[in-house]
Amino acid sequence: MDSRETTTEDNNASYARIEPYDQPAGGWGALLSVARNLKRQETFKKGSISLLNINQPTGFDCPGCAWPEKKDTHTFNFCENGAKAVAFEATSKRVTPEFFATHTVSWLKEQSDFFLEDAGRITDPMRYDAATDKYVPISWDDAFQLIAKHLQALDHPNEAAFYTSGRTSNEAAFLYQLFVRNFGTNNFPDCSNMCHEATSVGLKDAIGLGKGTVTLDDFDQADAIFSFGHNPGTNHPRMLATLREVSKRGGTIIAINPLKERGLERFQDPQAPLEMMTNGSTPISRYYFQPKVGGDYAIMFGMLKHLDEWDQINLSKGKPSVFDRDFIALNTVGFEDMLTEIRNTSWSEIHPHTGLTPEHLEALSKLYLESQRAIFCWGMGITQHRHGTVNVHMLANLMLARGHIGRPGAGLAPIRGHSNVQGDRTMGINERPGAKMLDSIDRVFGIQSPREDGLGVVETIKAMAEGQVKVFIGLGGNFAVATPDSDYTQQALRACKLTVHITTKMNRSHLVCGEDALMLPCLGRTEIDTQKHGPQAISVEDSMSNVHLSAGRNEPISSDLLSEPDIVARIAEATLPDSQIKWRWYVESYDRIRDAISEVFDEFHDFNQRVYQPGGFHLEHPANQHVWNTPKGKAQFLITPISEVYADKEHQFADTYSKAKVYTLMTTRSHDQYNTTLYGLDDRYRGVFGQRRVLFMNEQDIQEAGFQADQWVDIESIYSDGLKRIVRSFKIVPYNIPRGSMAAYYPETNPLVALSSHDKYAKIPASKSIPVILHPGQAPEHFNLAAPVDPEHANG
Secondary structure, eight states: OEEEEOOOOOOOOTTOEEOOOOSOEEHHHHHHHHHHHHHHTTOHHHHHHHHHTBTOTTSBOOSSBOOOOOSSOOSOOOOHHHHHHHHHHSOSOEEOHHHHHHSOHHHHHTSOHHHHHHTOEEOSOEEEETTTTEEEEOOHHHHHHHHHHHHHTSSSGGGEEEEEOTTOOHHHHHHHHHHHHHHTOOOOOBGGGGTTHHHHHHHHHHHSSSSOOOOHHHHHHOSEEEEESOOHHHHOTHHHHHHHHHHHTTOEEEEEOSSOOGGGTEEEOTTOHHHHHHTOOEEOOSEEEOOOTTOHHHHHHHHHHHHHHHHHHHHHTTOOOSSOHHHHHHHEEOHHHHHHHHHTSOHHHHHHHHSSOHHHHHHHHHHHHTOSSEEEEEOHHHHSSTTHHHHHHHHHHHHHHTTOSSSTTOEEEEOOOBTTHHHHHHTTOOSSOOHHHHHHHHHHHOOOOOOSOOOOHHHHHHHHHTTSOOEEEEESSOHHHHSSSHHHHHHHHHTSSEEEEEESBOOGGGGSOOSEEEEEEBOOTTBOEEETTEEEOEEEEOTTSEEEEEOOOBOOSOTTOBOHHHHHHHHHHHHOTTOOSOHHHHHHOHHHHHHHHHHHOGGGTTHHHHHTSTTOEEOOOGGGGTOOOSTTSSEEOOOOOHHHHTOOHHHHHHHHHOSSOOEEEEEEOOTTEETTEESOSOBGGGTEESOOOEEEEOHHHHHHTTOOTTOEEEEEEOOTTOEEEEEEEEEEEEOSOOTTEEEEETTTTGGGSOTTOBOTTTOOBOTTOEEEEEEEOOOOSSOOOOSSOOGGGOOO
16 A cells, blocks of 8 residues: 555643543533633633623624524623634734744644644734745735735636635625636635535535525424434534523434434533522433444434335325325425335345434334424534435435425524534535526626636645645635645645635644745634724624624734735735726725625625614525425435445445454544634543543444553554555543444544545535544654644654
């Protein structure tokens, strides 16, 4: 095999330990964590005041998750991890030109991801100087001219790629896509390509639009919430307050998740005085099913098969159908074809893939049968597989079969991660744009948008590595670390003529430099954005299609920061001097950007009038009115044979190639983490403290393999491309996870994910189904948490 090795290394914290955590999610542990983080960021007073403005009608939207706000907003409307995000943005720590004058990029590469985040806010635009291996100051005008020079020198606009993070506002995203299309390409790799792209593709196939169909009001009316493959306690903790209300009124919450997660078990609401004073808690999931990693498709297939068998029994006895036959006949196509596939598939083909006993699968199916108003929630556990899109098809099949779309208290609820990741897509950040949107953009702005599909994340990485993309511009994010196949990705970035990162904080991507590299600091979500017409508010769209304003309340940490819309406009102005679009004019008042948005998108009519109303407005999902924007004008039942889904060539290759036991590894976040941002080294709910290099493993698997708890192992992924991918020195932690399944944190394990291992429709990296083998390892010689280490620094 060729060699592509990576070493990741822990933090040598004296308090590193594994200690089971027996408290509920939230509660005093969350409050203490908030206080510690405010203190660590030296922003106790400022940060505390900032928290009073988070998710408030006249304040700023949380820079963390996209969970919606309730109409009856509390004084304290934030969660522990949202508070961490605010503390680290409102920090008193600064990364100044003097900091970069002291530290070479090579030295910074050797520091931990946590060190980079904890260093503070970047105060000035910086350019990488290869001669000294340091970032040096550059004026804003010179930075924009450098970008323009590189973009104008390209042989074709498709030689540039424009990445977007989900934190970007509607206004910045709209200007960004307008500039890029005016420039002449649809190369929009986006963080959606790595998380919910399978949702966007799968729901569009099934119901005509790649968004969820529910609102928070539906959670008040649902009698059952089915939670597939997501961990609200860490990834979107404000959801726990909603689930607590469902539980307390007697609603049934059913968790389907490989790992036992504390946030899906019980929750202590910090805003419930009685629970806090008595150290009580509210049970969340009444039922908890643990499939093997990747088993969700077989589970949903089995649920449909049970429903069909019960339906046939009912019909034979003259009883009502278990399916909503009237809804199906009026609104859908493909139902009978789906049933044919289900009936032609035996139980012996289904059960081995689920990880559940036949009795548990039947019990789960019965819970769905008995639900009159059901909501399906899901996250990366559904999407980040080689069969992620067909997983989403199956979720839609189950809901359509029972008529749970367009019914109060029922529907589909993908739980999006980053604040405004959904809004960016709505604003046109899409490498595969629709003709209607492009026609509208061209009509309003008098340009000719390119019509060929552009590059997503996977294609962009490959194109950079092969020299076909020479300029990479990132509007936020941490591309070098968030992506799969980390060493290959970083080599690809270094092959670029120019890399540009628009950011608030330093991260590892800024240390993976092209021949030229820029680090451009922007305003944060918490800060006042003053333009020519005064303080401005941006807008965001949450996970349930509510659009509302966000206005920072803190003074900017540096007088040399620009807003994201301003940076985009100035890049456009420098790059396209002959453009008829008045880029800087739009930035003088963001109302002008919103007026332009309302001209392009019908659903944003009267944008300014509606968004200034308290709480903003809701974008209606056509499917809730039983309008299906699919090619056939109907919702579509779509099913893939189970044999095709589980004929995974990579796992088959691994089983054939390896003489060792092959496991399926899923990547996951720790509790002190948001996406690739590390706020600390603890994972409180899973009992991990002061370290990240851990491997969660079933205790019987540990014994069978001849390993033991706390033993160090190396993890190697096995793919048919013949490349050796290995990460070293991970400590085994026994955990409640099905046999044959394992979990470890990303980004430390992202080097194991082959770029070629992705969903074939959405091309989302299969980070939740990595075929791996284990080797006995050693404790790391030194502790650093540099994850992933750059190839030239890797210890093999």
